[in-house]
Amino acid sequence: MKRVEVLGTGCKKCVTTAESIERVAQELAQSVEVIKVTDPAKIMAYKVMSTPAVAIDGKVVHSGSIPERSKIVGWLES
Amino acid sequence: MFEIFTLLANWLAYDLVGLSPDTKLGSSLHFFIEDTTKILFLLVVMIYLIALARASLNLERVRAYIQQKHRFMGYVFGSGFGAITPFCSCSSIPLFLGFTSAGIPLGITMAFLFTSPIINEVAVIMLWGLLGWKFTLAYIVIGMAVGIIGGMILDAVKGERWLKDFAAKAYQAAAAETREHDVDVPEAPKLTMAERHQFAKDELREIVGRIWKWVLIGVGLGAALHGFVPDGWFAENLGSGQWWSVPAAVFAGLPLYSNATGVIPVMESLIVKGLPVGTTLAFCMATVAASFPEFIMLKQVMTYRLLAMIFVILLANFMVVGWIINGIGPWLFAGF
Numbered sequence: 001m002k003r004v005e006v007l008g009t010g011c012k013k014c015v016t017t018a019e020s021i022e023r024v025a026q027e028l029a030q031s032v033e034v035i036k037v038t039d040p041a042k043i044m045a046y047k048v049m050s051t052p053a054v055a056i057d058g059k060v061v062h063s064g065s066i067p068e069r070s071k072i073v074g075w076l077e078s
Numbered sequence: 079m080f081e082i083f084t085l086l087a088n089w090l091a092y093d094l095v096g097l098s099p100d101t102k103l104g105s106s107l108h109f110f111i112e113d114t115t116k117i118l119f120l121l122v123v124m125i126y127l128i129a130l131a132r133a134s135l136n137l138e139r140v141r142a143y144i145q146q147k148h149r150f151m152g153y154v155f156g157s158g159f160g161a162i163t164p165f166c167s168c169s170s171i172p173l174f175l176g177f178t179s180a181g182i183p184l185g186i187t188m189a190f191l192f193t194s195p196i197i198n199e200v201a202v203i204m205l206w207g208l209l210g211w212k213f214t215l216a217y218i219v220i221g222m223a224v225g226i227i228g229g230m231i232l233d234a235v236k237g238e239r240w241l242k243d244f245a246a247k248a249y250q251a252a253a254a255e256t257r258e259h260d261v262d263v264p265e266a267p268k269l270t271m272a273e274r275h276q277f278a279k280d281e282l283r284e285i286v287g288r289i290w291k292w293v294l295i296g297v298g299l300g301a302a303l304h305g306f307v308p309d310g311w312f313a314e315n316l317g318s319g320q321w322w323s324v325p326a327a328v329f330a331g332l333p334l335y336s337n338a339t340g341v342i343p344v345m346e347s348l349i350v351k352g353l354p355v356g357t358t359l360a361f362c363m364a365t366v367a368a369s370f371p372e373f374i375m376l377k378q379v380m381t382y383r384l385l386a387m388i389f390v391i392l393l394a395n396f397m398v399v400g401w402i403i404n405g406i407g408p409w410l411f412a413g414f
Contacts, residue, residue, distance in 0.1 A: 009171045009375065040171050040378050041244045049137040049176035050169050064136075064169075065280075 002032045002076065003058070007043045008051035010036075017052040017066050024072045032076065080116055080207065087112035106305030113297045113343055116207055118290070124203045125285050129278035134266040135163065137173060141180055142263040144190075149183075156186040157225035160193035161218070170375050178245055178379075181252030184238040188388065189229030196221035196367050200289060201338035208346045213355075220359060220403070224367070224395045231391050240384035292340040300343035303351060313352030323357045324400035328393060331364030338366050356403030363396045 004021055008014030018034050025032045037043060037055075046053070046060055053063035056075055087108045091097055097104030140159045147155050170191060177187040197218055205214040238249060269277075341362050348358045373385055380388075 007172075009378070040175055043172050044175040044179055044244075044248060047176070047179075049141070049172050051172050053172075 002030070002056055004032050004034045004075075005037045005055040005058075006034065007037045007046060007048050007053040007055060007060075007063075009040065009043070010038050011051070013066050014038075014052040017054065020066070020069070021054070021072055021076075024069060025076055028073065028076055030076050083112050083116040083119070086115055102305040104305075106301045109304045110297055110301035113208065113300065113346075114293060117204055117293055117297065117343070118286075120203050120207045121200060121286060121289075121293075122282065125199060126278045126282045128199045129281035130274050132162065133274040133277040134269050136267070137163065137176065138264055139266065141177060141182065144177075144182055144186060145180060146263065152183070152186040153189045153226045153229050154222075156182075156189035156229060157193040157222045160190035160225060161197035161222065162199075163190075163194070170372065171378055174376070174379055175245060175248070178241070179248040179252055181249065181255065183233050183253075184241070184249070185229035185231075185233030187229075188232055188237075189225040192228045192367060192392070193221055193225030195369070195372075196224065196338065196363060198338065200285065201342060204339065204342045208342060209349070216403070217359070220399050221363075224363065224392070224399060228388075228391050228395055232388065235387070237384055237387060240381045240387070242379050242381060245379045289337070289339045292337060293343075296336070296340035296343040300347040303344065303347035307347075307351050309350070310352040312348065321401065323354065324360050324397050324404065327357045327361035327400065328364040328396045331361040332368060332393075334365045335369045335371065336365050338362075341365050354404045355407045356400040356405070359403055360396045360400030363399065364393070368392050368396075 006014055006018040006021065008017070014036065018036050021032070022034050025034070043051070043053075046055055048060060048063050050064035052066060054061055054067060054075070061075055062071065090111050091104060091108040092099060095107065097107060099105060099108065140163055144152055144155050144159065174187055174191065177190070178184065202214060202218065205217055238246060241249065345358050345362050348361070349355055368389065373389070376385060376388075
């Protein structure tokens with residue numbers, strides 16, 4: 001099971017990002033664990049400067065915006 | 079070049095609605111139509127063009143540029159990049175930590191964060207459209223000065239002592255290390271014209287979607303002031319440029335939380351109605367740059383002591399700016 005972390009200090013865009021990842025995962029019938037990371041120290045440890053950012057299994061794959069659907073599909077299917 | 083908007087407003091307010099330019103309502107409505115159409119037009123064109131140009135600017139590159147600079151230039155660059163870098167206030171904390179953990183001094187990071195809400199392309203476009211280039215230039219200089227001087231004071235009092243522990247440790251570790259080697263600026267991502275267009279289109283939709291209400295509210299307030307407050311009212315009732323009008327304006331602006339978009343049309347009316355320029359600017363900055371939501375966010379990385387210090391530095395800066403501009407205003411804005 002993939003571990004998807006959405007990094008962000010709790011703004012609306014971060015919530016939207018987490019929701020759309022969950023939705024796409026459901027559509028693809030993939031089981032993922034989506035975790036919202038709001039702790040600034042953890043976000044710093046990932047060296048992310050623009051949020052929302054997404055890390056999959058501990059690796060940052062995206063930062064700075066709400067990811068497009070095609071991107072999410074790409075992450076979940078790889 | 080902006081006459082077309084005046085003509086449009088003439089036609090809509092006087093011919094179509096049938097109001098007289100001499101009535102309060104007629105002059106308010108005319109002002110509202112002229113300014114909203116003009117501002118929205120300018121915003122759409124300029125945001126798109128600016129976004130095209132800055133599509134390849136990202137925070138990692140900005141940070142590397144700032145790291146390379148000599149200490150003093152660091153403040154200027156921090157403040158300058160704060161003005162031009164697209165960045166949403168919900169990213170303040172990651173950005174703050176990203177800078178701090180790269181060993182950038184607290185004052186330089188804060189110069190970036192202070193200037194960022196005051197100067198952005200939307201504010202500049204609106205000022206230029208409403209108040210002319212002279213005023214716009216003065217606003218940019220003042221906004222950067224507030225950021226640069228605020229940052230320098232913070233470093234002079236060694237504000238980094240009062241960061242939260244984890245942030246202070248990250249800063250010290252990085253500051254010790256980065257002195258050893260030089261920083262390379264990462265290469266700009268190569269973008270095709272189509273990618274730039276896509277970025278600019280997204281930016282345009284995002285920014286206009288976020289600020290259009292503010293434009294309407296701001297211009298609405300400005301229009302009401304314009305029509306219903308007699309010319310020179312402020313000068314008669316508040317005195318022209320008495321020293322206490324500046325702190326009064328700062329404290330009046332504090333509890334109001336707006337972005338620059340909402341406040342600039344109000345500024346235009348205040349100035350026309352005789353409020354001194356420095357007093358008006360102090361009010362505007364207090365409204366835009368010292369916002370409680372921002373302070374609550376910074377609480378995650380700073381102690382109350384540091385937050386209070388930043389708050390006092392900002393207020394003092396706004397007042398000094400107000401007094402200076404009121405002092406030199408008549409000379410600076412002769413014929414304004």
